Structure formats: C-alpha cells, structure tokens
Amino acid sequence: MSLELICLASAGLLWAAQLAHVALRANLEIGSRYFISPRDTDPPQPLSPGTARLQRAYQNHQEALLLFAVAVTTVTLAGKESLLTGALALAYLGARFLFVPAYLFGWQPWRSVFFGIGYLCSILLLVIALL
Structure with a gap:
C-alpha cells in the first residue's frame, strides 16, 4: 500500500476517533437519554466549551477529509505517487492531528x-x- 493510501486510512481512523471522543464526552455531559431519542427537541443543556470545540474540529475534519480523499484517490489512480506526494500526504495527516488539540x-x-497546511x-x- 502506498504512503498516500496509508495516510488516507490513518486520516479516516482519526476521523472515527474524533467522533467517538465527541460522542463519549457529549453522552457524559448530557446523558444518553437525549442521544437515544429521536432528537426532536434541543438538548437539555448545551455542550461544554471543550466538547463543542471538539465537535467543531470533527466537523471540520469531515469536510477536509473529503478533499484529501479525492486528492489521494486521484494521485493513486493517475499513478503519480512520488516522494513529494508521500510527503504531502504525511504533512496533511500531521496537520490534522495537530489541528485537534489546537482547536x-x-x-x-x-x-x-494547521488547517491551511492540510x-x-x-x-x-x-x-x-x-500534471
């Protein structure tokens, strides 16, 4: 597997870990009763500032991951993998990892x-x- 695809898979795992972390914190703060409901009403209380930031970081990664996935897929299908594309994929992944605590x-x-680098x-x- 190419470095670019390894970075894409790792970015997907980061995305999944972010969702799990946000879900766990939100359940601890608000309680699972709200989250198993149809959510027809607003939550009984707002998320803490930290959990709300983690939620926004997750949503940002969801948006950024699509562009990165298109880029890695295009590079891979075009057969354009190189040291440069591998380095760019690693830089993307590193920037996304650093983006979470920064947010x-x-x-x-x-x-x-970190967002700009990614x-x-x-x-x-x-x-x-x-090219």
Whole structure:
C-alpha cells in the first residue's frame, strides 16, 4: 500500500476517533437519554466549551477529509505517487492531528495554520495528479 493510501486510512481512523471522543464526552455531559431519542427537541443543556470545540474540529475534519480523499484517490489512480506526494500526504495527516488539540485549547493562530497546511497539501496533490 502506498504512503498516500496509508495516510488516507490513518486520516479516516482519526476521523472515527474524533467522533467517538465527541460522542463519549457529549453522552457524559448530557446523558444518553437525549442521544437515544429521536432528537426532536434541543438538548437539555448545551455542550461544554471543550466538547463543542471538539465537535467543531470533527466537523471540520469531515469536510477536509473529503478533499484529501479525492486528492489521494486521484494521485493513486493517475499513478503519480512520488516522494513529494508521500510527503504531502504525511504533512496533511500531521496537520490534522495537530489541528485537534489546537482547536480544543484555542491555540491561535495555530488552529488556522494547521488547517491551511492540510488544505494546501490536498490542493497540491490534486495539481500534481493533473500534471
């Protein structure tokens, strides 16, 4: 398996871990009764600021992961894997890992820097695939 695909699989596992972490914290804060209901009403209380930040970080990763998946798939199907594309995939993955604590702890401007690095890596992978 190529490094790019390993990074994509790892990013998927990070995404799943983020969801599990948010779900666990939300259940502990609000209680499972709300989460097993049809959720026709607002939660009985808002999430704590930390859990709300983790939820937003998860949603951000969900959006970013789609672009990265398209980029890695395109590079792979085009047969354009190289040291550069592997390095870009690793940089994306590293940036996404760092994005989570940066969002949770409100590290500014690092949260935006890590987002930008991941986004740029995905765009560069797409450009390379097209060359």
